[in-house]
Structure formats: structure tokens, C-alpha cells
Amino acid sequence: MSPPREPLTRERIVDAAVRLIEREGVEAVSMRRLAAELGAGTMSLYNHVPNKAVLVDLAAERIMADARPYQVDSDDWRDHIRAHARAVRELARRHPRAFVMLATRRLSSEAGFRTIEAALGNFDRAGFRGGVAVGMMRAMVSYLLGTLMREVATSPELGGIALSPYEDVDMSAFPLSAGVMDELGTYDHDQEFEFGLELLIAALERYRS
Amino acid sequence: MSPPREPLTRERIVDAAVRLIEREGVEAVSMRRLAAELGAGTMSLYNHVPNKAVLVDLAAERIMADARPYQVDSDDWRDHIRAHARAVRELARRHPRAFVMLATRRLSSEAGFRTIEAALGNFDRAGFRGGVAVGMMRAMVSYLLGTLMREVATSPELGGIALSPYEDVDMSAFPLSAGVMDELGTYDHDQEFEFGLELLIAALERYRS
DNA sequence: TCCGTGCGACGTACGGCGTACGTAGGAGGG
DNA sequence: CCCTCCTACGTACGCCGTACGTCGCACGGA
Missing domain, CATH: 1.10.357.10 (Tetracycline Repressor, domain 2)
Structure with a gap:
């Protein structure tokens, strides 16, 4: 009956962090909340990530990797x-x-x-x-x-x-x-x-x- | 024997917040720590300031007020x-x-x-x-x-x-x-x-x- | 003088946080 | 069959912001 839970992965954790950041901002990220979102216990995250700071770093890197090199056909x-x-x-x-x-x-x-x-x-x-x-x-x-x-x-x-800033x-x-x-x-x-x-x-x- | 404690004031609280911010940054500011620094109980602060957010706002304003208008004698x-x-x-x-x-x-x-x-x-x-x-x-x-x-x-x-950034x-x-x-x-x-x-x-x- | 009344200071408590630490269970190799 | 190791998890500690209730004191009026 129990659906075989997808195992926890650094990948999956970082994914969840990125989604949460994009949805609600960095300040919304917490280990407890992330774990809940993944249907896992809070401390299980620490098997894949040493602490919150590097988790956020990893998320930042993942987002950064979305930067595509620009394309332009010009010599100017x-x-x-x-x-x-x-x-x-x-x-x-x-x-x-x-x-x-x-x-x-x-x-x-x-x-x-x-x-x-x-x-x-x-x-x-x-x-x-x-x-x-x-x-x-x-x-x-x-x-x-x-x-x-x-x-x-x-x-x-x-x-x-x-705004318009000219309140009083x-x-x-x-x-x-x-x-x-x-x-x-x-x-x-x-x-x-x-x-x-x-x-x-x-x-x-x-x-x- | 007890030295007559300086009474708590919005002024004094904001001052302490500014000092703490300049010393250790905004993230170091906490109501408990501020109160301790002032020798007061944590909740006493709330008699002078509605919550932490506006306290930080007040501190920001106070710092901003340190912006001096520039002086220059030139028509250029x-x-x-x-x-x-x-x-x-x-x-x-x-x-x-x-x-x-x-x-x-x-x-x-x-x-x-x-x-x-x-x-x-x-x-x-x-x-x-x-x-x-x-x-x-x-x-x-x-x-x-x-x-x-x-x-x-x-x-x-x-x-x-x-840095030098060229580690590996x-x-x-x-x-x-x-x-x-x-x-x-x-x-x-x-x-x-x-x-x-x-x-x-x-x-x-x-x-x- | 005594008695409200109001205000400032404070303690307690709740729900959240990051994470150190100990434990339990299952998978794999000897 | 047992031992080892990895992963998941619960508990607990010390922080956080702050809602709420209480207590003591100063002050004004009777």
C-alpha cells in the first residue's frame, strides 16, 4: 500500500530548494519546510547536504547554470x-x-x-x-x-x-x-x-x- | 546601591540597533540581544517600538540621516x-x-x-x-x-x-x-x-x- | 492620607528556526 | 548467518519574534 517513496537525493533536494526560492524567495527556505515538501524527515536532508548554507549555494549555482550564452551574428x-x-x-x-x-x-x-x-x-x-x-x-x-x-x-x-511617491x-x-x-x-x-x-x-x- | 537605570527610550533602542548594525550587520540584530545590550528585558522594547521590522526601519532612517549634502564651488x-x-x-x-x-x-x-x-x-x-x-x-x-x-x-x-580566484x-x-x-x-x-x-x-x- | 488609574518593565509561553546526536532498519558482502 | 555501512528519522538544545498577563510605581483627585 505504501507507495515506494522516491529516495532522497541531493538532486531532488536542490530542485525543491530552487522551486521554493523562485516561488517565495530565499527567506522562505527552511530545512523543515523543504523536508515537508519532499515528504521526508527534516534531518534526512543532512545525509545529502552538510548544512543550509551550502544547500543555498547549490541552489544558486543551479539557477546560475540557467544563464545561456548569448548569440549574435555581427562583427560590431x-x-x-x-x-x-x-x-x-x-x-x-x-x-x-x-x-x-x-x-x-x-x-x-x-x-x-x-x-x-x-x-x-x-x-x-x-x-x-x-x-x-x-x-x-x-x-x-x-x-x-x-x-x-x-x-x-x-x-x-x-x-x-x-507608488506614486507624493503622498504627503x-x-x-x-x-x-x-x-x-x-x-x-x-x-x-x-x-x-x-x-x-x-x-x-x-x-x-x-x-x- | 542599585544604580538608577537609564529609562528605556525609543531613542536609546534605535541607537543600540544602529551600533549593533554597524558593528556586526543587520543579521546580528535580535530583540533579545538588543535588550541584553541595554540591560533590559526583551519585551520591554515593545513598549517603545511596535516590532522588529519598524525598529530596523528606524535604524535605517537614522543612518540615512548621516548623508551630508555635498559642497562644491564650481559652475561646471x-x-x-x-x-x-x-x-x-x-x-x-x-x-x-x-x-x-x-x-x-x-x-x-x-x-x-x-x-x-x-x-x-x-x-x-x-x-x-x-x-x-x-x-x-x-x-x-x-x-x-x-x-x-x-x-x-x-x-x-x-x-x-x-581571493586570487584561480584555485583549481x-x-x-x-x-x-x-x-x-x-x-x-x-x-x-x-x-x-x-x-x-x-x-x-x-x-x-x-x-x- | 488614601485610593484608583495608567504606564512601563518584565516573565512566561508558543511556534518557528538550524542542527548535534543517537537510533533503527535495511541492503550488501564475508 | 552475521557484520558493516548507509540512510532515514526522532529528540533535544539554544536561538528567534512576539502575544499576553502581571506587577510595581508614579501621579492626580478625594
């Missing part, structure tokens, strides 16, 4: 940078609840270097080498990290702010803000992402000449 | 933007353990609009108005958020990574990375911050013409 370095940036954004949008966690975490050396190498390749194509290329890559990473954190934080489908503030003290109140109160993430991206690319172009 | 819009950016960085460096929390949190409308208004003023000086100015401000905020998160996360004095990775697969291994393994936050900042300013200049 700008198109490569655009495609790379958009691929990162795609990852963030596929896993909004996990993104902050991913961004905070140190990536595994292997995957990390794959990304770094690709980025360096793009800057190389643009004519940037050595320390300058590293600096540009880091500036780009910073911008991506920042916009995407903001985008994820303001996406309404996960409790992000709706005396706007007469802030004339410039008042003049762009409509723009301040709304987000067009597609357009904003592209705007910032083009801004940075323009800066690189200018740096070249 | 670039200098204003530089000064503003550096002021934000100063705040992050004064409160590294709290910065991620601050960045994640929604700022109080009043302080928020003061910052926004100042930023819009700088873009106005540069000749940018309306939606374009808002877009630029957001791009700038994204960059600041990103670099400073990275800077704080990699600052060694709070458990940031030391086969570097021959990543020739470009291998070529800049020294640069990848070290951070000069001052220089990197300024580099990215100048990059963005250059982009704005180019956009103007």
Missing part, C-alpha cells in the same frame, strides 16, 4: 556588448526572486571565468586590453548589477512598489521633481535598460577616439 | 555630478555593513526627494530636462548602486573576498582572463569608482552634442 563589438548585457538581464528576469541572492554571492570559479572571458573578448574586439578592459568590464558589471537590482526591486508582481510631501519645495512627477512615478524597464546601456556604449566609443 | 555641472556621486560613496563607506540594507530599502519620501531634487538640479545645469534627465539620473543611480555594492562586498575588513581552474581555457590575472585579483576602489564615474560623465557630454 557594440552588438556583442548589447547581447551580453541583455542576456544578463534575461537571467535576472527569469529569476527575479533569486537575483539579489545571486548578485550578493560569489560565483563558482568556472562559470565566473566563462562570463569574464566572454566580456573581455567583447572589449578586446572593441580595442581595449589589459587593465583598461578590466576597468570597463567592472563599470559595466556595476551598471548591470545596479539597474537589475532596481528593476527587480520595483517589479510589481513581487510586492515591488507601486510638500512638492513646492521640489520644483524640478514636481515637473517630472509623471516620469518619476512610472517605470519602463525595457526603455530604461536600453537607455543606460547605450549611454555606456557611447562612453566606450568616446574613450576609443 | 560635471563637478556637481562628481561631488554628488562622491558624497553617496562616502555614505556607503561610512556604513559599509548597512549599505546593502539601505540600498534595498525604500527611502523616506522627504529625504528621497531632497536627493532627487539635487540630482535633477545637476542634470538641469548640464542642459538635460524632463524625461531625459530622469533617465540619466536613474542610470547614474544604477551605476552608483552597483559599484558601491561591489565595493562594499569586496572590502576585506568585513569578510569580503581576498584550468586557465588555459581562458586566455584573456589569464592575461589580466593581476588586475582581476586586485581592487583599487578609488580608482575604479572614478573611472566609471568619468565614463558616465563622458557619455553625458557626448549626449549633449
